[in-house]
Amino acid sequence: MDAVGLSMLVCLALSTCHFSVSPLHKKLHLHRKPVASFSGGAAAGYVFLHLFPELEASHAGAGTGTHGVVLFGFVLLYSIDTKLRSKTRLADDGARGYRVLRIGFATVYSFLIAYTMSENLPLTPSTALAFTLALGLHTLSLDMKLIDEFGHATHRSSRLILTVALLSGWLLSYLTEIPEVLVDSATAMMAGFIVFTVFSEELQDQKNIRIFWFAFGAFVYFMLEVISRYW
Helix, strand or coil: CCHHHHHHHHHHHHHHHHHHHHHHHHHHHHCHHHHHHHHHHHHHHHHHHHHHHHHHCCCCCCCCHHHHHHHHHHHHHHHHHHHHHHHHCCCHHHHHHHHHHHHHHHHHHHHHHHHCHHHHCCCCHHHHHHHHHHHHHHHHHHHHHHHHHHCHHHHHHHHHHHHHHHHHHHHHHHHCCCCHHHHHHHHHHHHHHHHHHHHHHHCCCHHHCCHHHHHHHHHHHHHHHHHHCCC
């Protein structure tokens, strides 16, 4: 399968995650702790074993400045999230603002995943599987969090937006010639986003972390990365 077809399949798999959360919510919630821990470990493995090495190997115009973009993305999201979380305790306007922020962030996040995929996804079956596993479970975990906080109605409307963002990012990446510096900057921003969401959403409450599943998720991603070098 060529690059276009493979990346399209990955986008469709991630879109399926958005649409499968609501009907499977009750069943997934029974295993919420191991699922969140495993997906957090796999997503962390993706960042440290794939995204960061990609940024290190970059020779684009941004150069080492891409690491600053990672930090900027993390600090920006942490600051805004903390500010709006405090406002939700004070007024309904703050609660609405926080809901818009969460959906808006998820939309940008989905777009960046698909937009940078053509550059950052080695087009082999095993690496495509590793990518889908890490970010597919990560997507399920974040969508479950949206349902828990804002309800099924909000998620049913937002999942359409998130799917459009995924497909738009994929389409734009193939219809336009992407400057390398832009790809590196987008990848760096996405890395900051993932680091933030892993530790603020999936691994936020230490009482709910299952260390075995977290370590197992990281190990599974590591093994898929190793296998991808030979297959």
